[in-house]
Amino acid sequence: MISQDTIVALASPSGAGAIAVIRISGNDAITIAASVFQSVSGKDLTKQKTHTLHLGHIVDGSKTIDQVLVSIFKGTQSYTGENTIEISCHGSTYIQQQIxxxxxxxxxxxxxxxxxxxxSFLNGKMDLSQAEAVADLISSDNEASHQIAMQQMRGGFSNEIAKLREELLNFASLIELELDFAEEDVEFADRTQFNDLLNRIEFVLKRLIDSFAVGNVIKNGIPVAIVGEPNVGKSTLLNALLNEERAIVSEIAGTTRDTIEDELVIGGIGFRFIDTAGIRETKDVVESIGIRKTFEKIEQAQVILYLSPLTPKGGTLTDENIAQVKIDIERILNQFPLKPLVVIGNKRDLLSDEEILNLKSKIPNILLISAKNNEGVDDLKNQLLSFVNTGALRNNETIVTNTRHYDSLLKALDEIQKVKYGLQTNLSSDLMALDIREALYQFGTITGQVTNDELLGNIFANFCIGK
Structure with missing residues (x-):
């Protein structure tokens, strides 16, 4: 499948800028670049060493297009594993297109x-999971997703899978050997050691599968719905979290008629905050649509922030007011029992110390803040972080973020459990061998030891041009 022709593309973002980088790769990359490049020192580009920089001009006959820097990377010492040239030119879109x-x-x-x-993958410079991590690295927009992509690009995930596959392959060879001596009824594979290996593989696979729940939210951001009755300060809270006037704030109930979304990175983790329309009974048709969308957004969210002012217009805190909050909380918990819920009492600056103590005794887990004065917002951010298991990140453990890898891990685990069952029930070696081969196949699809053109086409079609 490796093409021998020479390819070119803009490697830097499209549009005007200070500089642009044009990448060429293929057997004739250096020769073609040399045909349009004139070194200021008269050097022949085809005779220069790898990993060297050369100043000169790109020329088209007698016409000079631009002064550039040319980088040379030869053969297996390049990113692609073949001759590669990178031309750093001025960032004019006209110059880019001309070159x-x-x-x-x-x-x-x-x-x-x-x-x-x-x-790069086809030339053996990286395996398939590392190649996919390149795309994740480019799209990473927070510290955590960047850290995971870097670890996978360096081979952390693929090394772990490759080690398991190699150990399983060794036992598979012994099982297959037994098939050749089936009439003699001999066992070359130590069943006790094999069972220990299967237990270890099962443990690792379950850990990697469980990590996907964390990896997926880190990669895509954690959706957080801000809900509550109208005019309780939801938009003010969103603005306080984002530290900007993103949502319209008004004393008029029902000002937010649609959901407003924005992102914020807290402790290296991306959170997508969704400011929703207030929940209340209304005859306003437009506002009713907004309230229906609120429940749709709660369904999509992974964390719910329920916000209430807890103070009526008179400024005193009543039992009736607290009772209503309890009803709202119970309704949310009944409808969304598996979603973490943070109960927030806003406008604490309007409450007396006595009222605060009374409130905390009746709603023990309430977090009191003043979105308007930015009080308690940092406590809320810390609580949001507590919902994310960052232990794996801190310990530099492998975290799965790719849905394709997750699917292959699930299938591999299923096959390993079949082999374990076969071992426990003295299943014949030929039947166990089938399940072992399938497990090895699933491991191979992750790293690219087993692949096809359709799979590669689907994966690399999502990359940007020039990478």
Whole structure:
């Protein structure tokens, strides 16, 4: 599947900038670049060492297009595992297009999405899980997702899978050998050691599968719905969390007619806050649509922030007011029992010390804040972080974020459990061998030891051009 032609693409973001980087890769990359490059010192680009920089001009006949820096990476010492040239030119879109069009005329082909990384995988520079981590690294927008992508790109996940696969393969070879001597009824694979290995593989697979719950929210952000009755300060809280005037704040109940979403990174973890329309009985058709959307957003969220002012207009805290809050809390818990719920009492600046003590005695887990004065907002952020198991991140453990990997791990675990059952029930070696082969196959699909053109096409189609 490895193409021998030479490809070119813009490796930096499209549009004007200070500089742009144009990448060329293929057997003829250096030769083609040399045909349009004139070194200021008269050097021949084809005779220069790998990992060197050269100042000169890109020329089209007698026409000079731009002064550039050319980087040379030869053969297996490059990102793609083949001759690669990177041209750093000025960031004018006109200059970029002129250089790319010139290279196309000299024999290059426009690269497909992810084709540089695809060639890196096909040339053995990285396995498939590492290649997929490249895309995750590019799209990472917070510390945690960046940390996970870096660990996977360095081979942390694939090394763990490869080790398990190698150990299982060794036993599989012994099981297969037994099939060749089936008539002699001999056992080459120590069943006790094999059972210990299966237990260890099962333990690791379950840990990796469980990590997906954390990895998925870290990669995509944790959706948090801010809900409550109208005019309790939901929009004010969103603005306080984001430290900007993102939502409209008004004394008029029902001001927020639609959901407003924005993202915030807390402790390296991305959170997507959803400010919803107030929940109340209303005859307003538009507001009713907003309230219906509120419940849809709560369904999509992983954490719910229930916000109440807990103070009526008169400024005194009544038992009736507290009772209503309890009713709202119970309704949310009954409808969404598995979602973490944070009960927040807003406008604490309007409460007396006596009222605060009374309130905490009746709603023990309530978090009192003043969104308007930004009091207690940091406590809320810390509580949100407590819902995310960051222990694996701190301990630099492998965390699965890729749905394809997750699916293969589930299938591998199923096959391993079948092998364990076969071992316990003295199943014949030929039947156990089938399940072992399937488990090895699932391991191989993760790292790319087992693959096909359709799979690679689906994976690399999601990459950006130039990478």
């Amino acid at each position: 790319i069009q010139l290279l196309l005329r000299r024999g290059c082909r426009m690269a497909n999405a992810g084709e540089f990384t695809l060639r």
